[in-house]
Every structure is written in structure tokens, then in C-alpha cells.
Amino acid sequence: MMTIETKRTFGATVRRERERRQLGLRQFAKMVGVSPTYQSKIERDELPAPAEDKVVRMAELLDLDRDELLALANRVASDVTAIIKRRPRELASFLRTVNGLSPSEFARVTEQAKKIRE
Amino acid sequence: MAFKVRYLREDAIERDANDLLGEYGLARGVSITAPIPVEHLLEFHLGLSLDFDNLHDRLGIPLTGDEPDVLGALWVDSREVFVDQSLDPEDRPWLEGRYRYTLGHEVGHWQLHRDQLGVSAGQGSLFSREPAPTIVCRKSQAKERIEWQADHFASALLMPRTLVMAAWRDRFGDAKPRIVRRRRHPLQGTSGDTPDLDRLLARFNQNQDDARLEQFARPLADDFEVSAVAMRIRLEQLSLLHRQVPRQGRLIAS
Numbered sequence: 372m373m374t375i376e377t378k379r380t381f382g383a384t385v386r387r388e389r390e391r392r393q394l395g396l397r398q399f400a401k402m403v404g405v406s407p408t409y410q411s412k413i414e415r416d417e418l419p420a421p422a423e424d425k426v427v428r429m430a431e432l433l434d435l436d437r438d439e440l441l442a443l444a445n446r447v448a449s450d451v452t453a454i455i456k457r458r459p460r461e462l463a464s465f466l467r468t469v470n471g472l473s474p475s476e477f478a479r480v481t482e483q484a485k486k487i488r489e
Numbered sequence: 490m491a492f493k494v495r496y497l498r499e500d501a502i503e504r505d506a507n508d509l510l511g512e513y514g515l516a517r518g519v520s521i522t523a524p525i526p527v528e529h530l531l532e533f534h535l536g537l538s539l540d541f542d543n544l545h546d547r548l549g550i551p552l553t554g555d556e557p558d559v560l561g562a563l564w565v566d567s568r569e570v571f572v573d574q575s576l577d578p579e580d581r582p583w584l585e586g587r588y589r590y591t592l593g594h595e596v597g598h599w600q601l602h603r604d605q606l607g608v609s610a611g612q613g614s615l616f617s618r619e620p621a622p623t624i625v626c627r628k629s630q631a632k633e634r635i636e637w638q639a640d641h642f643a644s645a646l647l648m649p650r651t652l653v654m655a656a657w658r659d660r661f662g663d664a665k666p667r668i669v670r671r672r673r674h675p676l677q678g679t680s681g682d683t684p685d686l687d688r689l690l691a692r693f694n695q696n697q698d699d700a701r702l703e704q705f706a707r708p709l710a711d712d713f714e715v716s717a718v719a720m721r722i723r724l725e726q727l728s729l730l731h732r733q734v735p736r737q738g739r740l741i742a743s
Contacts, residue, residue: 386538395532396539397579408541408574415540 381426381443382416388433389414403428420444492624494605494635502638505600506645523656524714525647527592535599537568539592544573548625558629561591562622565603570595571622586716590643591626597642598624602635647715648723656709657729668731669698669705698732706730 379387389399400410403425412418420426426444430437441448455462469480513534514521531537544559545552552558562571570592575581578588606623630636658664676690702725703710703717710720724730 390532390538393533395528397528401579406577406579408577408580411540411542417542 379443380416381420381440381445382414384435384440384443385429385433386414388435392433394432399432402432420446423449492602492606492633492635494602494638496634497601497638499641502597502601502641503645503650506597506642507649509596509600510646510649521649521652523648523652523712524589525593525649527589527596527647531570531592531596535568535596537570537595537599540569540571541574541577542571543575544571544625547571548622550625556628558627559625560587560628561595561626563595563598563624563626564620565599565606565623566620570599585714586710586719589647589714590716590719593643593646594626594639596646597639598626598635601638601642644719644723644726648713648720650727653709653713653723653727653729656712657724660708666729666731667705668733669702702730702732 389396394402396410396414397407400407403410405413405421405425409418409421413421420443423441423446426441426446427437427448429435430440433440438448438451455466469477472480509530510521510525513526513530516534528539532539543557544550544562545557548559548562550559557573557575560573560576563569564571572588572591572595576584576588576591578585602624624635626636626639631640654664661667676694681687699718699721703721706720706724707717709724710717713720715723721730725732
């Protein structure tokens with residue numbers, strides 16, 4: 372799984388990764404299920420990012436992390452939103468607590484949570 | 490906008506198109522067959538980016554008439570090709586041939602003209618933040634030398650002589666030209682009494698003849714994924730298709 376290294380816009384990221392994999396604009400648009408014109412405008416960031424299912428499909432096709440690509444598209448995965456809505460107080464408090472931790476600290480927290488679940 | 494580009498003989502353009510196909514085949518390790526993969530060649534062999542947009546809006550060129558006049562544009566510096574969205578081949582599959590021809594045409598500009606044109610020499614855009622294209626291709630300017638050369642390149646690229654000849658032999662069993670006869674008698678003019686009417690009739694007859702020839706060219710056009718008009722023009726250019734009996738040579742009426 373590739374992670375998105377350069378922080379860029381949604382469209383520029385999709386274009387860069389698509390071209391890196393030598394997937395043509397039209398071919399890729401077809402795989403995603405949109406028209407080449409729409410895909411072209413999205414990749415130029417002249418239209419807002421598409422609906423979640425299309426973003427997820429693009430992430431799959433480009434072997435990118437879906438949540439990172441969704442974030443670039445200014446979206447949060449609907450399953451994540453649903454989780455937060457089920458336990459709003461606990462999760463909001465948890466997220467505020469972990470906010471700002473370094474990647475390695477995050478990894479430790481996740482590790483702990485996994486142990487608790489087991 | 491009429492750029493002064495140097496004169497090129499038809500066979501030189503033909504050779505350039507063939508060389509490009511040869512390079513592409515070699516680089517990809519594939520043999521070139523119809524339909525020519527012009528999209529892939531443009532995007533990944535030449536490394537040009539492909540985009541669709543409403544080009545009249547994008548370039549600030551007012552639309553006159555029902556159909557867009559601007560079908561393609563090339564930015565040499567940033568290696569960008571834009572095609573007018575009216576030619577989106579997934580939205581309008583019946584325009585596949587014209588879309589592919591437009592790509593071939595832009596590849597032609599890239600191959601033949603990019604070294605002859607100054608940096609972003611294109612006409613000004615209303616959106617001054619964006620650099621103006623190097624070349625804007627308009628149907629109404631198809632007769633300009635630069636446009637004619639790109640058209641000829643597109644024709645040779647999408648319908649290479651050897652492949653068309655081979656397809657012709659496959660279809661007819663020989664390489665002899667064919668004549669397509671008129672379905673009915675041409676409408677007669679007024680022997681110069683009403684020149685406007687005569688011109689109208691002449692154009693009508695011409696269109697009737699073109700349509701007959703295009704009907705004939707359609708199966709080959711489908712094989713090469715080009716329009717019947719483009720294939721008709723190519724077949725006439727290769728002297729495979731005639732609309733009247735030439736003075737010399739044996740022809741077979743169809």
C-alpha cells in the first residue's frame with residue numbers, strides 16, 4: 372500500500388498517481404465510472420472531488436490509502452462518521468486527546484487498543 | 490491565427506508519421522495494427538497530458554453558430570493537449586472518429602511544428618493567469634498551411650498507407666482501385682444563367698458523390714476507428730477510390 376507522500380490537492384494527486392501507472396485519462400475514467408471530461412476537470416481541481424464511492428474506487432485503482440485520499444477530497448469515510456455518531460462523547464473526547472500525537476505515539480495507542488480488544 | 494511554418498511535402502509528413510509509429514512500436518514492443526492507439530501514443534509515448542474542456546469558454550473565444558469551431562489546442566511548453574468536450578468519445582460515441590482525428594492532429598502539431606513556434610506564441614487568453622496555448626485549432630482555419638499539415642499528419646498516422654493497403658487487399662482480394670458510381674444523374678445547371686443556383690447545384694452534386702464514396706469507405710473507417718469522411722479522403726489520396734474514370738489505368742467498377 373502506497374501512502375501519499377506529497378501533500379497536494381486531490382486532483383493533482385490523482386493525476387500524478389494515474390500517470391505514474393500509465394493509465395490513460397479515458398481508460399481510468401471508464402474504470403471509475405465517470406466521463407473523461409468529468410475526470411479531466413476533477414484532476415485539474417476545476418470541479419470539486421466526486422462522491423465518496425468514486426474517491427474510494429480511485430484509491431483502490433491507484434493503490435492509495437482510501438482515508439488519505441478521502442481527506443484530500445475534504446471527506447471522511449461514511450463508516451468513520453457512523454462510528455463517531457454512535458459514540459459521540461467518548462470518540463470526540465478520545466480524538467481530542469490523541470490529536471497532535473506523533474505517528475509512533477499513534478502506533479502505540481493503536482497497539483494498546485488492540486490488546487484491550489483481545 | 491496563421492503561423493508561418495515551412496513548407497513540407499506530403500511524403501515528408503507521411504514519413505514523419507510512419508517514423509513515429511515505428512518508434513512507438515519499438516518502444517512498446519508491439520506491432521502496429523489498426524486501430525492505431527493514438528490516445529496511448531499521445532499520453533505515454535510523447536508524454537503529453539490530455540484534457541477535455543469547453544474550449545471556447547476556456548480560451549475566451551466567442552461561439553458563433555451551433556457547433557464549436559475550436560476543437561483542440563496545444564500548449565507546447567507545458568506539454569498539454571486539450572480537446573473540446575463536445576468530442577468526448579464516451580459521452581458521444583458516434584464522434585469517436587473525429588475525436589481520434591483531433592488527437593492525431595494535435596500529435597501532428599507536436600511533431601511537425603513545436604520547434605518552429607516560439608514560446609507560447611498563441612493568441613491572448615481572457616484568463617491572463619493562464620498562459621495562452623501555442624496553437625489553437627479551429628475548423629474555420631483548416632485551410633491554413635499549419636492546419637493542413639497537421640491534418641495530413643493525422644491522416645497518415647491513423648491510416649498508415651501500408652495498413653490501409655493491406656486492409657484493402659483483405660477486403661477486395663487485390664490492390665486495384667475502385668470507382669464508385671453516382672446513384673443517379675447529377676442535377677443539371679442552368680448553363681450560367683443563374684450562377685448562384687449553378688453553384689448550389691454543383692455543391693449538391695459534390696455532396697451526393699461524397700456521400701456515396703463515404704458509404705463505400707465506411708467498413709474500412711470502422712476498422713481504423715476514423716470517420717467515413719476521413720477514410721474517404723485517405724482512400725482518394727492513396728488513389729484507391731475514384732469518382733470518375735481516370736484517363737489511364739484499369740479500374741474495376743463497384
